[in-house]
Amino acid sequence: MSRFSSITFSILLFCSLARGDLFSRATRGRHDGRDIRSSVYDFIIVGGGTAGCVLANRLSAVPDWKILLLEAGEDETIDYDIPAVPTKDHRPIVWNYRTERNGFSCLSRPGGSCEVKTGKVLGGSSVTNDMKYTRGSKKDYDAWHDTGDIKSLDWKFENLIDYFKTSEDNGDYDVLMNSYYHSRGGELRVQRFKYVDKYIEMFLNAFGEMGFKNIDINTNVQEAAVNNQFTIYNNTRQSTNSAFLKTARHRKNLTVKTGATVTKIVIDPQEKTVEGVMYEIEKGKEIPAYVKREIILTAGAINNVRLLHLSGVGPAEDLKKHNITTLVNLPVGSSYQDQVTIGGLAFSLNDVAPVQENTIIEDFKSWFQSRTGPLASRGINQVSAFIQLFENKNGPDVELTLEGNYIRSDKFMLHNISVHSSEDISMPLPYYNLVSIKPVLLKPKSKGRVLLNKKNPKYGRPLIQANLLKEPEDLTAIVDSVDIALQLLNTKELKKTDIKLAPLDLFPCDRVQNRDQWNCIARHYTKAMSNPIGTCRMGSNSTNSVVNYDLKLHGIEGIRIADSSVMPTHVRGGIMAPTIMIAEKAAKLLMKDWKDNKGQYYI
Numbered sequence: 001m002s003r004f005s006s007i008t009f010s011i012l013l014f015c016s017l018a019r020g021d022l023f024s025r026a027t028r029g030r031h032d033g034r035d036i037r038s039s040v041y042d043f044i045i046v047g048g049g050t051a052g053c054v055l056a057n058r059l060s061a062v063p064d065w066k067i068l069l070l071e072a073g074e075d076e077t078i079d080y081d082i083p084a085v086p087t088k089d090h091r092p093i094v095w096n097y098r099t100e101r102n103g104f105s106c107l108s109r110p111g112g113s114c115e116v117k118t119g120k121v122l123g124g125s126s127v128t129n130d131m132k133y134t135r136g137s138k139k140d141y142d143a144w145h146d147t148g149d150i151k152s153l154d155w156k157f158e159n160l161i162d163y164f165k166t167s168e169d170n171g172d173y174d175v176l177m178n179s180y181y182h183s184r185g186g187e188l189r190v191q192r193f194k195y196v197d198k199y200i201e202m203f204l205n206a207f208g209e210m211g212f213k214n215i216d217i218n219t220n221v222q223e224a225a226v227n228n229q230f231t232i233y234n235n236t237r238q239s240t241n242s243a244f245l246k247t248a249r250h251r252k253n254l255t256v257k258t259g260a261t262v263t264k265i266v267i268d269p270q271e272k273t274v275e276g277v278m279y280e281i282e283k284g285k286e287i288p289a290y291v292k293r294e295i296i297l298t299a300g301a302i303n304n305v306r307l308l309h310l311s312g313v314g315p316a317e318d319l320k321k322h323n324i325t326t327l328v329n330l331p332v333g334s335s336y337q338d339q340v341t342i343g344g345l346a347f348s349l350n351d352v353a354p355v356q357e358n359t360i361i362e363d364f365k366s367w368f369q370s371r372t373g374p375l376a377s378r379g380i381n382q383v384s385a386f387i388q389l390f391e392n393k394n395g396p397d398v399e400l401t402l403e404g405n406y407i408r409s410d411k412f413m414l415h416n417i418s419v420h421s422s423e424d425i426s427m428p429l430p431y432y433n434l435v436s437i438k439p440v441l442l443k444p445k446s447k448g449r450v451l452l453n454k455k456n457p458k459y460g461r462p463l464i465q466a467n468l469l470k471e472p473e474d475l476t477a478i479v480d481s482v483d484i485a486l487q488l489l490n491t492k493e494l495k496k497t498d499i500k501l502a503p504l505d506l507f508p509c510d511r512v513q514n515r516d517q518w519n520c521i522a523r524h525y526t527k528a529m530s531n532p533i534g535t536c537r538m539g540s541n542s543t544n545s546v547v548n549y550d551l552k553l554h555g556i557e558g559i560r561i562a563d564s565s566v567m568p569t570h571v572r573g574g575i576m577a578p579t580i581m582i583a584e585k586a587a588k589l590l591m592k593d594w595k596d597n598k599g600q601y602y603i
Contacts, residue, residue, distance in 0.1 A: 039276075039287075039288060039289050039290055040066075040289075040290045040291075040292060041066045041067060041068040041255070041289060041290070041291055041292070042065040042066045042067065042291070042292050042293045042594075043059050043065060043066075043067050043068070043291065043293055043294055043295070043296060043590070044067075044068045044070065044276070044277055044289055044291045044294075044295045044296070045059075045067065045068065045069045045070065045295075045296050045298060046070055046262045046265075046277065046295060046296070046297050046298065046299050046307065047070070047071065047072075047124070047297065047298040047299030047300065047303065047304075047563070048069050048070070048071030048073075048122045048123070048124070048241070048245070048256065048258070048298075049071075049118075049119055049123065049124020049125060049126070049240075049298060049299070049300060049563070050119070050123070050124045050125055050126045050239075050240050050298075050563070050564075050576055050579045050580060050583075051124075051240075051298040051562050051563040051564075051579050051580070051582060051583035051586075052069060052071070052124070052240075052296075052298035052299075052563075052583075053069075053122065053123055053124075053126075053239075053240035053241050053243075053244045053245040054167070054240055054244050054580055054583035054584060054587070055296055055298060055562060055583050055586060055587055056069045056244070056245055056248060056254060056256070057187070057244040057245060057247065057248045058583075058584070058587035058591075059587060059590065060248050060251045060253055060254035061248075061251075062253075062591075062595060063251075063253060064253075065253060065293075065594075066253050066255075067253060067254045067255065068255045068257070068289055069245075069254070069255070069256045069257070070257050070260040070262055070277070070279055070289075071121075071122050071256070071257070071258050071259075071260060072120055072259070072260065072261040072262075072299075072303075073093060073119070073120035073121040073122065073258065073259070074092075074093075074121060074122070074258050074259060075121070075122050075241070075258060076093070076121050076122055076123055076127050076239060076241055076242070080093070080121075080127050080128075080237060080239075081236045081237045081242075082236075082237070082367060082375055082428075083131065083193065083230070083232060083235060083236070083237055083375065083376060083377060083378055083429075084367075084374065084375040084376070084377060084378060084379070084428040084429045084430050085375075085428055085429075086425045086428075086429060087127060087128045088117050088128045088129070088530070089117075089425065090128070092120075093119060093120055093121040093127060093128060094117040094118065094119060094120055094121075094128055095116075095117065095118050095119075095120045095300075095302070095303070096115070096117060097115070097116040097117070097118070097302060097461055097462065097464055098111065098113045098114065098115055098116065098461070098464070099113045099114045099116060099448075099464045099465070099466040099468065099528060100113060100463055100464060100465045100466070101113050102465075102467065102470075104467075104468075104469055104470055104523060105340075105466075105467075105468040105469040105470070105522075105523060105526040106468065106524075106526045106528075107523055107524040107526075108419075108507075108508075108524035108525055109524075109525070109526065109527075114466065114468065114526055114527060114528040115528065115530075116302070116338065116464060116466070116528050116530050116532065117530045118300050118302065118530055118532070121241075122239075122241040122245060122256075122258060123239030123240050123241030123242065123245070124239075124240070124300070125300075125530070125576065126231065126239040126240045126241070126576055127237070127239045127241065129574070129576055130230075130378070130381065130574075131230040131231045131232060131237055131238075131378075132228050132229075132230055132384075132574055132576075133190045133218070133228070133229045133230060133231055133574075133576070133577055134217055134218065134228070134572075134573030134574050134577060135164060135218045135571065135573055135577045135578065135581075136395075136442075136570075136571025136572045136573040136577075136578060137220050137394070137395035137396070137571065137572045137573075138157040138158075138220045139157075139394050139395055140157075140395065140443075140569065140570070140571035140572055141155060141156060141157040141160055141571065142156050142157055143568075143569060144156075144538070144567075144568050144569070146539060146540050146549075148540055149539075149540035149548075149549060151540075151548065151549035151550060152540065152549045154549060154585075155538075155549060157220075160581060160585070161180070161181065163581045163584040163585045163588075164181075164577065164580075164581050164584075165181075165182065165183040165186070166183075166186055166584050167186040167187050167188045167243075167244075167580055167584060168182060168183050168184075168186045168188060168190055169183075169184055169185055169186045169187065169188060169189045169190065170182045170183065170184060170190045170191065170229075171189055171190065171191030172190075172191050172192055172229065175216050175218075175229065178216065178219055181216070181218055181219050181220075182218070187243045187244050187247070188231055188238060188240070188243045188244075188580065189231065189232060189233035189238055189243070190229050190230070190231055191229055191230070191232060192227055192228070192229050192230070192382070193227075193230065193232065193235070193376065193377040193378065193382055194235070194376070194377075195235075195372075195373070195374060195376050195377035195430075196227065196377075196382075197374075197377075197379065197380075197430070199349065199379075199380050199432075199435070200227060200379075200380060200382060200383055202493055202494065202496075202497070203380065203383050203402060203435075203488070203493075203494075204225055204227060204383060205491075205493040206488050206491040206493040206494050207225030207383075207385050207488070208225065209491040209492060209493055210225075210484075210487060210488070210491065212224060212225035212385050212387075213225070214226055214227070217386055217396075217573070218573075220395075221386075222386075222388045222394060222395055222396060223385075223386055223387055223388050223396060224385070224386050224396075225383070225384075225385040225386075226383070226384060226385075226386070227382050227383060228382055228383070228384060230378070230382075231243070231576070234371050235367070235371040235372065235376035235377075236371060240580065257279075257281075259281055260279045260280070260281055261279060261280050262277050262278070262279045262299070262307055263278050263279060263280055263286060263307075263310065263458060264277065264278040264286075264307070264310055264311050265277050265295060265307060265308070265311040265313075265559065266278060266288070266311075267311060267312065267313075267327055267556060269312075269325070269327055271557075272327065272328070272555060272556050272557060273556070273557045273558050274291060274294070274295050274556060274557065274558035274559050275290060275291070276288055276289050276290035276291050276295075277289050277291075277295060283459070291558065293558070293594055294558050294559065294560055294590065294594075295558060295559050295560075296559075296560050296561070296562050296586065296590075297536075297559065297560070297561045297562070297563070297565075298561075298562055298563045298583070299563070300532070300563060300564065300565060301336065301450070301532035301533055301534065301535045301536070301563070301564055301565035302450055302462055302464065302532060302535070303462075304332075304535065304536050304561060304563070304565045305332055305333040305450040305451075305462060305535045305536070305565075306450075306452060306457075306462050308330075308332045308536070309322075309324065309332060309333065309451075309452050309457070310324065310452070310457065310458060311327070312324055312325050312326055312327035312328070313326075313327055313328050313330055313332055313553070313555075313556065314326070314329075314330060314331075314332040314333060315329065315330070315331060315332070315333070315334070316329040318333070318451060318452070321454075322452055322457045324457075327555075327556070328542075328553075328554065328555035328556055329542075330542055330546050330553075330554055330555065331543075331544060331545070331546060332535065332536060332546050333449050333450040333451060333535050334447075334449045334534075334535065335447055335449070335534040335535065335537050335568075336447060336448040336449050336450050336464065336465070336466060336532060336533075336534055336535050337444055337446070337447055337448070337532070337533055337534045337569070337570060338444070338466055338468065338528045338529060338530070338531055338532045338533075339440055339441060339442060339444060339528075339529040339531045339570060340440070340441050340444055340446075340468045340469060340474070340478075340526060340527065340528060340529060341401070341438040341439055341440045341441065341478075341526075341527050341529060342438070342439065342478060342482075342521060342522045342525050342526055342527060343419040343420075343422065343423055343436070343438075343521075343525040343527055344419050344504060344506055344509075344518075344521040344525045345436065345437045345438075345439075345482060345485060345486075345521075346422050346434050346435060346436040346437065346501075346502035346504060347434070347435045347437070347488075347489070347494075347499050347500065347501060347502055348407075348433065348434055348499070348500055348501075348502040348503070349432070349433045349434065349435065349497075349498070349499055350433075350498040350499070350500065351497055351498050352432070352433035355406060355427065355431045360427075360428065360431070363375050363428075363430075374428075374430035374431070375428055375430065377429075377430055378429045378430070379404045379429045379430035379431070379432055380402045380403070380404040380429075380432060380435055381401070381402060381403055381404060381429050383402045384399050384400060384401045384402060385399070385400040386398075386399050386400075386572070387399070387400060387481055387484060389477055389480055389481065395572045396442060396572050397441070397442060397443065397477055397481075397572075398439050398440060398441060398442060398477060398478070398480075398481040399439075399440040399442055399572075399573075400437055400438070400439055400440075400481060400484070400485050401437075401438045401440055402435055402436070402437060402438075403423075403435070403436045403438055404429055404430070404431075404432025404434065404435055404436075405422060405423070405424075405425055405426075405427075405432055405433075405434045405436065406426060406427040406431045406432050406433055406434070407421070407422065407433060407434050416503040416504055416505040417502075417503070417504060417505065418504070418505045419504055419505070419506065419525050422434060422436060422502065422504055423436065423527075434502055435499075437482075437485045437488075438527070439478055439481035439482055439485060440529060441474055441477055441478055442570060442571075442572045442573065443569065443570050443571075443572060444468075444471070444474050444570065445471035445473050445474050446466075446467045446468060446469060446470040446471045446474050447467060447534070448464065448465040448466040448467035448468075448470075449465050449535075450462050450463065450464055450465070450535050451463040451465070466528060468526050468528060469522060469523065469526060475519060475522055475523075478518075478522050479515060479518045479519055479522060482518050486501075489501065506521060508520070508524070509521045509524060531564070531570070531574060531575045532564070532565075533564045533565060533567040533569075533570055533575060534565065534567060534568065534569070535565045536561045536565040536566050537565075537566060537567065537568045538551065538566045538567075538568060539568065541554075542554035542555060545568075546561065546566075547560065547561050547566055550589055551566060551582075551585075551586055551589060560586060560589075560590070562582055562583055562585075562586035563579055563582060563583070564578065564579045564582070566582065567582075
C-alpha cells in the first residue's frame with residue numbers, strides 16, 4: 001500500500017469509527033488499523049458444513065470479494081472417505097445433542113431421550129451421513145409457496161430443478177438419460193456403488209414381488225424400491241468439503257478457519273445492521289471479524305438458533321429469561337422438525353459364515369490400493385423402499401431403509417439381544433448377518449422447538465424439545481409401514497434362504513402383541529434421524545417465519561440464512577441434496593444483489 005493510500009485508509013477508518021458506521025464500541029478492542037484491516041471481509045460464512053462449503057466455493061469465485069469461512073470442527077481425514085465405515089457415531093466430528101425427555105417418544109433410550117448427531121467438521125453432515133442422494137418430490141417444494149408472496153414462486157420445484165443440476169455430476173447413464181432431472185459436469189459426483197452382494201439383489205427382488213418398481217426416486221415418483229445413488233467419486237465419499245471447498249482453498253481471497261466457534265453476531269441496535277461476528281479459537285478468548293456486505297448463517301437448524309438467540313434475535317419472552325436484550329422479536333427456534341424412525345424390527349441371516357479378521361484386513365488393503373472390494377460399498381444399506389401410505393399425497397410417506405450389522409452368532413443362541421445391541425455397529429457395513437428394517441417417517445407432523453441451555457446459554461447444549469411422535473398421525477404411519485415391512489418374510493425370494501425375524505428383547509413391549517406391541521416399540525425405541533429443519537423457516541412475514549424468500553433475516557440488514565433450517569417442511573427424502581440446492585440458490589441471490597453493486601465502503 002502506498003503512503004497516500006495508508007494515510008487515506010487511516011483517515012477513513014477514524015471517521016468510520018467516530019460515527020460508528022462500521023464497528024460499534026462493543027466490538028472495538030485495542031486493535032491498530034492493520035489488525036482491523038486484516039479482519040474485515042466482504043462476506044462471513046458461519047458454519048463450514050454441507051451448505052457453507054458450497055457457498056465458500058461460489059462466493060470466492062469472485063476475485064474482488066474477500067471471504068471468511070468459520071467452522072467449529074476440524075478438517076475431515078481419509079478415515080471418513082471409506083464408504084463402508086460408519087461415521088455418525090464418531091464423536092470428534094459430530095455435535096452430540098439430545099432431545100429433552102417427554103412422555104411419548106424415546107422412552108427406553110438412555111436418559112429417556114434421543115440422540116441428535118449433526119456434523120461438526122468441514123463438510124458438516126455430508127461427512128457423517130449415509131451419503132444417500134435423494135431430493136424429495138415436486139409437491140414438497142411447491143408446498144413451500146405462499147400465494148401471498150410473489151417471491152415464493154421462485155421456490156416452486158420447476159424453478160429449483162436447475163439448482164440441483166448445477167452441482168450434479170451423475171455417473172449412472174440410465175439415470176442421466178432423463179435430462180430434465182439430471183446432469184453432468186457439476187462438482188458433486190452422484191452414482192450407485194458397483195459392488196452388489198447377493199442380499200442386495202435378494203431384498204430388491206423381494207420388494208419387486210410386493211409390487212415396488214426399481215426406478216429413479218428423484219424423478220417425482222410415488223413409490224419405488226431402489227439401489228440408491230450416493231455422493232461418491234471413485235468409490236470414495238464425496239462430502240461438500242471434498243467436492244466444493246478443497247478445490248477452492250488455494251484462492252487468496254478465501255480464508256478458512258477451523259476450530260472457530262462463533263459466539264455472537266454483532267448488530268447495531270439502532271440501525272439494525274450487522275457489523276461482524278465474535279468467534280473463539282480458545283474458550284473465553286473472543287476474536288472479532290468485521291463484514292462489509294453480509295453474514296451468511298449455515299450452522300444448521302440447532303446451532304443457528306443458539307447463535308441468533310445469543311445475539312438478541314429470537315422470541316422476546318425466551319431471551320428475557322437469559323437477560324438478553326431483544327433486538328428483533330422473531331420465532332427463531334420454533335417449528336423444529338426431525339425425521340424419525342424406530343428400532344426393534346430386524347431379520348437374521350442365518351447362512352452367513354463367520355467373518356475372519358484376515359478377510360477384513362485384505363478388504364481394507366483392496367480399498368486403499370485400488371478403491372475396490374466390499375469396503376467400496378455400504379452393503380445392504382444401499383437398499384431402501386419408498387412407500388406411499390396415503391393415496392392423496394402423491395408421494396412417498398415412509399422410506400424403509402435397510403441397515404446391516406454383524407452380531408456374533410452365540411449371542412443369538414444364548415439369549416435375545418437388546419434393541420440397542422442390534423443397532424451398535426461393530427464392523428464395517430458390508431459385513432452383516434442382521435438386517436434392521438428402519439421405517440423412516442419422511443414428512444412428520446410433530447413439531448418442537450430449540451431453546452438456549454438454561455444453566456449455560458453460551459456453551460451448554462441447546463435444549464431440543466423435539467416432540468417426536470407427538471402427533472397421532474406420525475405414530476400411525478410408522479406402525480402401518482411396519483406391517484408392510486413384515487410382508488417381506490412372506491415373499492418367495494426371502495423364503496428361499498434362512499431369513500427370519502430376529503429374536504430381539506423388546507422389553508417392556510413384550511407384554512403386548514400385534515399392533516399394540518408396535519405402538520409400544522415406536523414409543524420406546526424411537527430414533528431421531530438427525531435431519532433437523534424449520535427453526536429459521538422462510539416465509540412472507542415475521543410473525544411465523546425468520547427469513548424472507550430471498551433468505552434475508554426479517555428486521556436486520558446484512559444477514560441471510562442458507563441451510564436446512566429455512567425449510568418450512570421436510571421433503572420426501574434426506575436433507576443433504578435440498579441443502580446443497582438451497583446453498584446454490586443463495587449464492588445466485590448474493591451474486592444478483594452484490595456482483596454489480598459498486599457501493600462505496602470505507603475499507
